Structure formats: structure tokens, C-alpha cells
Amino acid sequence: MNKKMNLLVFSGDYDKALAALILANSARELDVDVTMFFAFWGLCLVRDPEKATSDDKTLYEKMFGMVTPKGPEELPLSRMNMVGLGKQMLLEMMEDDKAPSLTDFLNGARKKGVKFYGCKLSVDVMGFKPEELLPEVEIITAKEYLSDALDSDMQLFI
Amino acid sequence: MNKKMNLLVFSGDYDKALAALILANSARELDVDVTMFFAFWGLCLVRDPEKATSDDKTLYEKMFGMVTPKGPEELPLSRMNMVGLGKQMLLEMMEDDKAPSLTDFLNGARKKGVKFYGCKLSVDVMGFKPEELLPEVEIITAKEYLSDALDSDMQLFI
Amino acid sequence: MNKKMNLLVFSGDYDKALAALILANSARELDVDVTMFFAFWGLCLVRDPEKATSDDKTLYEKMFGMVTPKGPEELPLSRMNMVGLGKQMLLEMMEDDKAPSLTDFLNGARKKGVKFYGCKLSVDVMGFKPEELLPEVEIITAKEYLSDALDSDMQLFI
Numbered sequence: 001m002n003k004k005m006n007l008l009v010f011s012g013d014y015d016k017a018l019a020a021l022i023l024a025n026s027a028r029e030l031d032v033d034v035t036m037f038f039a040f041w042g043l044c045l046v047r048d049p050e051k052a053t054s055d056d057k058t059l060y061e062k063m064f065g066m067v068t069p070k071g072p073e074e075l076p077l078s079r080m081n082m083v084g085l086g087k088q089m090l091l092e093m094m095e096d097d098k099a100p101s102l103t104d105f106l107n108g109a110r111k112k113g114v115k116f117y118g119c120k121l122s123v124d125v126m127g128f129k130p131e132e133l134l135p136e137v138e139i140i141t142a143k144e145y146l147s148d149a150l151d152s153d154m155q156l157f158i
Numbered sequence: 159m160n161k162k163m164n165l166l167v168f169s170g171d172y173d174k175a176l177a178a179l180i181l182a183n184s185a186r187e188l189d190v191d192v193t194m195f196f197a198f199w200g201l202c203l204v205r206d207p208e209k210a211t212s213d214d215k216t217l218y219e220k221m222f223g224m225v226t227p228k229g230p231e232e233l234p235l236s237r238m239n240m241v242g243l244g245k246q247m248l249l250e251m252m253e254d255d256k257a258p259s260l261t262d263f264l265n266g267a268r269k270k271g272v273k274f275y276g277c278k279l280s281v282d283v284m285g286f287k288p289e290e291l292l293p294e295v296e297i298i299t300a301k302e303y304l305s306d307a308l309d310s311d312m313q314l315f316i
Numbered sequence: 317m318n319k320k321m322n323l324l325v326f327s328g329d330y331d332k333a334l335a336a337l338i339l340a341n342s343a344r345e346l347d348v349d350v351t352m353f354f355a356f357w358g359l360c361l362v363r364d365p366e367k368a369t370s371d372d373k374t375l376y377e378k379m380f381g382m383v384t385p386k387g388p389e390e391l392p393l394s395r396m397n398m399v400g401l402g403k404q405m406l407l408e409m410m411e412d413d414k415a416p417s418l419t420d421f422l423n424g425a426r427k428k429g430v431k432f433y434g435c436k437l438s439v440d441v442m443g444f445k446p447e448e449l450l451p452e453v454e455i456i457t458a459k460e461y462l463s464d465a466l467d468s469d470m471q472l473f474i
Contacts, residue, residue, distance in 0.1 A: 003466050008314070010177055012237070015356055019326055019473075022437065026458040032466065040173055041237065060251045067238070079328065079357065080383070090441070093376045097440050121180065124255050125248070142184040150161050150190065150311050153466050156324070156473040157177075157314040166472070168335055170395065198331055199395065218409045225396070279338065282413050283406070300342040308319050308348065308469050315335075315472040 004033040006152035008145070012041025012069060013078035014087060014102060020158045021105035028112035035152070036109070037145045038137070039119035042158075043126065044069040045106070046116060046134045053132060061127025068126075072102045110136055117145060162191040164310035166303070170199025170227060171236035172245060172260060178316045179263035186270035193310070194267070195303045196295070197277035200316075201284065202227040203264070204274060204292045211290060219285025226284075230260045268294055275303060320349040322468035324461070328357025328385060329394035330403060330418060336474045337421035344428035351468070352425070353461045354453070355435035358474075359442065360385040361422070362432060362450045369448060377443025384442075388418045426452055433461060 005027045009020050024034045038046050049071035054062045069075045080086035094101065100108070110116075116136045123130070123139055130139060149155045163185045167178050178194065185192045196204050207229035212220045227233045238244035252259065258266070268274075274294045281288070281297055288297060307313045321343045325336050340350045354362050365387035370378045385391045396402035410417065416424070426432075432452045439446070439455055446455060465471045 005462070005466070010174065016326065019355060022458050023462065027462055030459055030462060032462065039177060058251070058254055060247055060254065064247060064251065089376055089380060093374070093380065093441050093443065096374055096376065099437065099441055121257065125251050125257055127251065142180050143188055146163070146181065146185055146188060146190065150163070152312070154468070154471045155312045155314060156471060157316050158326075158473050168332065168474075197335060216409070216412055218405055218412065222405060222409065279415065283409050283415055285409065300338050301346055304321070304339065304343055304346060304348065308321070310470075313470045313472060315474050 002031055002033050004035075004152040006149040006155045007034070007036045008149070008155070008157045009036055009038050009042035009045065010040050011078070011158055012044040012075055014075035015078050015090070016158050017042075017045045017072065017075055018102050018105065021102065021109055023156075024109045024114045025105055025112060028109070028114060033115075034109075035115040035117060035148055037117045037119060037140075037149075039122045041068075043118060043122055043128060043133070044075060045072055046118065046137050047071050047128070047132055048134055049073075051132050053129060056129070057127045064126055065128070072106050075102070110134070119145070160189055160191050162193075162310040164307040164313045165192070165194045166307070166313070166315045167194055167196050167200035167203065168198050169236070169316055170202040170233055172233035173236050173248070174316050175200075175203045175230065175233055176260050176263065179260065179267055181314075182267045182272045183263055183270060186267070186272060191273075192267075193273040193275060193306055195275045195277060195298075195307075197280045199226075201276060201280055201286060201291070202233060203230055204276065204295050205229050205286070205290055206292055207231075209290050211287060214287070215285045222284055223286070230264050233260070268292070277303070318347055318349050320351075320468040322465040322471045323350070323352045324465070324471070324473045325352055325354045325358035325361065326356050327394070327474055328360040328391055330391035331394050331406070332474050333358075333361045333388065333391055334418050334421065337418065337425055339472075340425045340430045341421055341428060344425070344430060349431075350425075351431040351433060351464055353433045353435060353456075353465075355438045357384075359434060359438055359444060359449070360391060361388055362434065362453050363387050363444070363448055364450055365390075367448050369445060372445070373443045380442055381444070388422050391418070426450070435461070
């Protein structure tokens, strides 16, 4: 039977999202089953940049949707972001090394069959509509996440 | 035998504390044994807001006790705190969805038999007195934490 | 057979580095095998402060090398750093309690046989030369890290 890795992606930082997706892609290449559970800020990574909507949201939910990153490339760095300057520096260095971008790693994970879950409570509180997220994202509860995670060989909170 | 989850709560952020306590409550509802080890900033979550004291502390310990959050509701957000504005927005959105508050989840965890540990070294260095913490919190060393964590089915660093 | 702990050190924060190294030292004292995988900002912890170089680096890599912490004692706090003031307060409180410093814990981990790995992709992108890192650090890929981590009894992302 395959080994299994479970990542809880809580952070909405560009660099941490990169770490999570590099691990997910690498694990799939080793034939390890991978599930990612996106909660709180982590949901910003799986927002579809084309599908942000304000329909049927409270005022706070509208505001929140507007001030948070809409998809992978808008995420800020966890440190040294410096109004985007540090992030630009990182992106240039990644390009110099021909390293794939965050979006490349995200699409790689989608193609390689990483299982994507979104946290029900977070989606409800933040007012994200399921149709604003990538189509692969299945909304589940914290209990469902736990049942899955407890059955994995390794779990990380990122 | 029951499954067992071990959380090391290092962070003193409102949103991460919320994540940790939602996991702890959900795990107990699945009959999973849960231990939480509060270290560094994480200790702020289990300070009893009514029992802060300056007695028998060095100057630094007094200052530190004053500038750090006294209990769950004073914790800031890990991002977008914006002098409390982002946190207020989150709280309003939680209320709109009738989601329980951080204090509700903390009290839920206490009632459901989550085992609370405090890190001895952190308590010593930060100068917190055991009587300033919730009565459930038992002070243990990093080694005792590790023995417990290594016996668990899943461990997270939050 | 010994139990085994695997830490992925992503963070470049002084307090989180302290937590990681306290766990590593304590685990070794319990005869637990320990591997630490330093990625992204975490690499700053294992830079040799004496050996920073600008040779054979792109302009971005030079800038990046200059603005990031050169070794353990230059790491900032994850919160309340306040231009170094909060960190100074923590250091004074640690000294008052005769707690070992971050460098002490780092050297302890080196002496106790903790296995140190550096992330190949991070080293490449950030432009760190292997000779700028502590001699114990072996550069490996994310896949090699995963194979090691999946074989461990506990894994944390710090």
C-alpha cells in the first residue's frame, strides 16, 4: 500500500505555499498519496483568480474578499515582503534558476492527482463561494480532515 | 485503543489558536485523545485574564507580562491585524455565521478533556507563574512533551 | 530500534529556531534519532557567520545574501521584534534564567549527532554556496527529505 502525506495549509504566504506545493509534487513523484486541506488564509491559494464575485455576500465578506489575495500569484511573502520588493527579488532569483513558478507547482499538483480539500468553517466564515475556488477543491469539515490525517504516515501544519 | 493527536502550540496568534482549538474539539468528538503543549507565545492563550500578577518578577518579566496578550481574546491576528481592524472584521464575520468564539472553543476543549501542558522552559524564561495560567495547565519539560508526542498518531506544530 | 524525529525548519525566526533546536537536543537526550531539513529562511540558521561570500553570485543573490541574517544570532523574533528591542528583552530574560543561547543549542545539536540537511532548491534559488553553510549541512532534494520524513515517527514543519 502507498504511503500517505497530509498537509494542512493554513498560511496564505507565497513562500509557504511554495514549500507546501513542492512537497506535494515531490511526494506524488514518489508515488505517495497526498491530501491538502486548505483552511483560513490558505484558501487564498485555491481561489480562482478569474472567478471572484461579490454576489450574495455580506458587507464584511465583500470587503474581506477584496483585501485578500485572489489566487496564487497575489500571495505576499511571509517576511521581507517590503511592499512586494522582497517578493520580486525572490521571483527574479527563481527565474534565474529556471525554477517553476507557484502557479506551475499548483497546476502540477492538480495534474498529478493531489487531493484538494477546503475547510467548511473557513469558507463559511470568510464568505467564499465554492464556485470561487478551483473546481478540484472539495469542501469538508474539520472532523473529515482529521479522519483523513490520522490515517496518514505524516502530517504537517503549514 | 484510541487514536491520539498531539499539538504543539507555539504561536500566539488568534487565528492559529482558533485552528488549534477547532482541531482539538473536533478530535475529541471523534473520541481521539488530544494533548496540547503550549510553548513560547502559545502560553498567552492559556493565561487566566483575571490572574495576571507582577509579584515576585524581574523588571523584564513584569514588562513582558504587560505587553503580551492576557488570555485568548487579546491575541492578535497572524496577518491583516491592522491595529485590530482585521481581527474585528473576522469576529463580525464569525458572529454573522454564529460560529463559536475562541473562548468558547477553549472552554469546549477544557470540558471535553483535552490535556493541557505548559512548557517549563518558556514559563521560566517569560516569568509566568503557574497560578497565572488556567488551572488545567500542567507544567512539563520538552523531554516529557516529546515522549508524549512520539507516542501519538499525529503531531502538528502550530 | 530507536524512534526518529524529523523537523522541517522553514522559518528564519529566532524564537522558532530556538524551539526547533530545544526539541532536537531534548530528543537526542532521549536517544531519539533526529534529522533537521533547513529550507528557505531556515537556511539562515545554518549559515556560517564567518564565511559569507559574494563571489560568483548574481546581483540579486548578492543583495539577498546581504539583507538576510548571517547565522543564528542575527535572526529576528517572529513577533514583538520591535527593531530588536523585544529580542533583547528575551535574551536578557534567558540570561537571567541561565538558559543556554541559540548558538549553544545549535552547537549542542551538532555535538549530539543531529543530522543536518539543506534544501537543494532553496540553496540554488537563494544563491547560498555550500561552503557558506556549517560543514555538517548536507544538501539534499525535497524528495530525499520526504523519503526520510515518511520513515520517521514524528514530523514537524517549523
